[in-house]
Amino acid sequence: MTKNNDNDGPVVDRRQALECMIWAGTGVLWTMSGGVPVSSLITDANAAETKGFSFLQMSDSHVGFSKPANPDALATLNDAVEKVKSLSTKPAFMIHTGDITHLSKDKEFDDAAQVLKGTGLQSFYVPGEHDVIDEGVGKAYLGRYGTKDTKGAGWYSFDQNGVHFIGLVNVMNLKAGGLGYLGDEQLTWLATDLAGKAASTPIVVFAHVPLWTVYPEWGWGTDDGAKALTLLKPFGSVTVLNGHIHQIVQKVEGNMTFHTARSTAFPQPEPGKAPSPGPMKVPAEDLRKFLGLTSVSFVQGDQPLAIIDQTLAAL
Amino acid sequence: MRNDVKPALRKAAGRVGQWRRPGMQAALAGAVLAVITLAARAGDAKAPADAGVAEVHIDNFAFTPAELSIAKGTTVKWINRDDIPHTVVEKGITFKSKTMDTDETFTHTFDTAGELTYFCSLHPHMTGKIIVK
Ligand SMILES: [Cu+2]
Numbered sequence: 001m002t003k004n005n006d007n008d009g010p011v012v013d014r015r016q017a018l019e020c021m022i023w024a025g026t027g028v029l030w031t032m033s034g035g036v037p038v039s040s041l042i043t044d045a046n047a048a049e050t051k052g053f054s055f056l057q058m059s060d061s062h063v064g065f066s067k068p069a070n071p072d073a074l075a076t077l078n079d080a081v082e083k084v085k086s087l088s089t090k091p092a093f094m095i096h097t098g099d100i101t102h103l104s105k106d107k108e109f110d111d112a113a114q115v116l117k118g119t120g121l122q123s124f125y126v127p128g129e130h131d132v133i134d135e136g137v138g139k140a141y142l143g144r145y146g147t148k149d150t151k152g153a154g155w156y157s158f159d160q161n162g163v164h165f166i167g168l169v170n171v172m173n174l175k176a177g178g179l180g181y182l183g184d185e186q187l188t189w190l191a192t193d194l195a196g197k198a199a200s201t202p203i204v205v206f207a208h209v210p211l212w213t214v215y216p217e218w219g220w221g222t223d224d225g226a227k228a229l230t231l232l233k234p235f236g237s238v239t240v241l242n243g244h245i246h247q248i249v250q251k252v253e254g255n256m257t258f259h260t261a262r263s264t265a266f267p268q269p270e271p272g273k274a275p276s277p278g279p280m281k282v283p284a285e286d287l288r289k290f291l292g293l294t295s296v297s298f299v300q301g302d303q304p305l306a307i308i309d310q311t312l313a314a315l
Numbered sequence: 316m317r318n319d320v321k322p323a324l325r326k327a328a329g330r331v332g333q334w335r336r337p338g339m340q341a342a343l344a345g346a347v348l349a350v351i352t353l354a355a356r357a358g359d360a361k362a363p364a365d366a367g368v369a370e371v372h373i374d375n376f377a378f379t380p381a382e383l384s385i386a387k388g389t390t391v392k393w394i395n396r397d398d399i400p401h402t403v404v405e406k407g408i409t410f411k412s413k414t415m416d417t418d419e420t421f422t423h424t425f426d427t428a429g430e431l432t433y434f435c436s437l438h439p440h441m442t443g444k445i446i447v448k
Contacts, residue, residue, distance in 0.1 A: 103414060129437045130437070174436055176406045176434035176442055178439045218376070219439065275375040276377070278397055278398050
């Protein structure tokens with residue numbers, strides 16, 4: 001099937017793979033061929049064999065959080081940065097899918113920036129709902145991360161190695177009783193951004209709240225996410241990367257691959273397995289097994305795409 | 316490690332069941348809310364309470380009581396008891412709290428009769444209603 005399928009690791013079904021990723025903290029290499037996912041347990045050794053262009057995803061750093069689930073969210077972010085520095089293959093750049101800070105405070109943004117600078121990687125951000133709760137409702141975030149290329153509340157796109165990247169904002173103007181929200185202005189921009197692009201252009205879309213419905217009872221979805229996905233449907237390879245839910249969930253639908261990343265701060269419970277989606281307390285010595293980061297690799301001129309999740313444990 | 320996690324989850328799952336049982340919200344409200352004790356015990360959140368101060372607690376990403384009836388002139392005090400910040404925003408933005416971190420509060424006095432729906436602008440699936448009589 002794919003060139004990654006011949007390693008010696010046991011091939012497990014998706015359900016098992018998901019359990020492994022969430023509870024055992026094992027790295028899982030995930031390849032895709034013709035829309036069929038194949039998971040195999042991996043070690044750092046064969047992860048490093050993935051050739052070509054790769055980038056990192058970090059998410060939900062919640063700098064400023066100091067409750068029992070993680071008394072020092074800056075320290076675990078620092079561990080994540082150390083993990084990045086130790087990677088044998090240097091990623092091309094990093095994306096952060098929001099909730100950089102916990103309360104949008106200046107000091108939290110400053111501390112986060114100071115630590116994240118340590119990756120030495122060019123970094124692209126989108127805000128989470130925790131990054132836009134300053135008095136100016138997002139002014140603090142835009143003041144730091146807005147550029148001449150960002151539109152509206154901070155959405156933008158860029159190209160790298162033939163892959164088109166789109167950062168979306170779905171944490172603004174949320175409606176009573178609703179979920180994440182993109183809004184018509186952003187959707188119109190997205191349609192324009194995609195217009196004229198060849199269907200063969202690989203697309204990576206990243207946003208804080210999942211663009212697909214993971215668990216609406218906890219607000220884990222985006223009201224008008226389906227409208228964005230409809231615009232993306234004509235493309236042959238679409239990868240949707242989100243955060244917000246502090247755990248890995250993934251699915252494949254047609255040409256679309258959906259994946260959520262772990263937090264660098266604290267885990268959240270599996271959908272419906274707790275009274276609320278609030279921070280999940282785990283024994284302090286186990287915390288780093290629940291935190292992590294994601295790397296995504298593209299093999300140029302070929303279909304397979306690999307998403308590798310690593311925990312912060314065992315540095 | 317899975318063994319470490321599972322008991323906690325099982326315990327949590329048990330709480331979900333309890334939390335979802337009808338009447339639990341009323342019972343909680345009765346326990347913590349002196350002002351609306353009568354209404355909660357009667358299982359009828361629509362009975363008006365005396366003017367004064369009424370409390371709405373935020374626990375587990377939910378407003379409790381989710382529906383509160385008050386007399387005109389009553390001040391409602393929201394208290395966030397979660398580990399995560401929340402807000403209180405009226406649907407028509409006639410009132411709006413700042414972000415409330417753990418144990419922080421927001422108060423608003425209701426001088427006009429009517430029904431008002433509010434939500435948390437961070438977690439908009441959290442909604443509540445104030446009925447002013
Ligand atoms: Cu909230």
